[in-house]
Amino acid sequence: MHKFITLYSDVIDRVLVESKKNNVLVRFDFSEQTKICDELYGSSGYFESESKCLSIAIDEKFTAEEILETFIHESCHMDQWSGDKFLWDMCQTGYDYFLKWLEKKVELQPHEINECIQNIIRLEQDCEQRSCTKIAKWNLPLNYDDYSKKSASYILSYYEMGKRRQWLRGSQKIEVYSKAPLINNIDLTKGVPVLLQQMFDEHLYAPTIINN
Numbered sequence: 258m259h260k261f262i263t264l265y266s267d268v269i270d271r272v273l274v275e276s277k278k279n280n281v282l283v284r285f286d287f288s289e290q291t292k293i294c295d296e297l298y299g300s301s302g303y304f305e306s307e308s309k310c311l312s313i314a315i316d317e318k319f320t321a322e323e324i325l326e327t328f329i330h331e332s333c334h335m336d337q338w339s340g341d342k343f344l345w346d347m348c349q350t351g352y353d354y355f356l357k358w359l360e361k362k363v364e365l366q367p368h369e370i371n372e373c374i375q376n377i378i379r380l381e382q383d384c385e386q387r388s389c390t391k392i393a394k395w396n397l398p399l400n401y402d403d404y405s406k407k408s409a410s411y412i413l414s415y416y417e418m419g420k421r422r423q424w425l426r427g428s429q430k431i432e433v434y435s436k437a438p439l440i441n442n443i444d445l446t447k448g449v450p451v452l453l454q455q456m457f458d459e460h461l462y463a464p465t466i467i468n469n
C-alpha cells in the first residue's frame with residue numbers, strides 16, 4: 258500500500274464526506290497517470306464534472322506529499338463545481354476548447370486562445386486559493402509557500418502552452434517554480450515574469466504519450 262493511503266487516511270476521509278454529499282466518485286488509479294477516456298495525455302489527477310469523478314494517480318514515483326498536493330487541488334475543483342457553478346461552467350468551456358485546440362481538433366483565433374487561457378487561469382487561480390486555504394485550515398503538512406509557487410508556476414505555464422501549441426510539463430521542477438510568484442501575487446495584466454520565462458524556455462517540455 259502506498260504511504261499516501263496510510264499517512265493521510267484522515268484527509269481522504271474528509272474529502273470522501275464532501276464527495277458523497279455531491280455524488281462524486283473518488284477513484285485511486287494505481288498507475289503513473291490517470292486519464293479521462295478520450296484524453297490524449299494522462300495527468301497526476303483530475304476532477305471531471307460530467308462523469309462526477311475525482312481521480313488520482315498513485316504510484317511509487319510520487320511521494321505521499323506530492324499525491325496529497327494533487328488530491329487537495331482536485332478536491333478544490335470539486336468544491337468549485339459544487340459551490341460556484343457559474344465560475345465553473347464559464348471557465349470550463351474555455352478549458353475544453355483550449356485542450357481541443359492543443360490536440361489540433363479545433364482551430365481558434367489568437368484572441369480566442371487568449372480568452373481561453375484567461376478563463377483557465379481564473380479557474381485555476383481560484384482553485385489554488387481554495388487549496389491554500391484548505392492546507393492552512395486542515396493544518397496539512399505541506400509547505401504553504403512552496404505549494405503556492407508551484408501552483409503559480411503551473412498556472413502561468415498555460416501561456417507557454419498557448420505559444421507552443423503543446424501540452425507542457427516541467428513547471429513543477431524546483432529550478433522553475435522557485436522563480437514563480439506566490440499565487441496571490443500573480444499579475445494577469447503582466448503575464449509571465451522575466452526570470453520564470455527563462456526557466457520555462459529551459460525546462461518545459463512536451464511529454465510523450467503514455468497509453469494506460
Ligand SMILES: [Zn+2]
Pocket residue numbers: 330334381384
Ligand atoms: Zn486544476
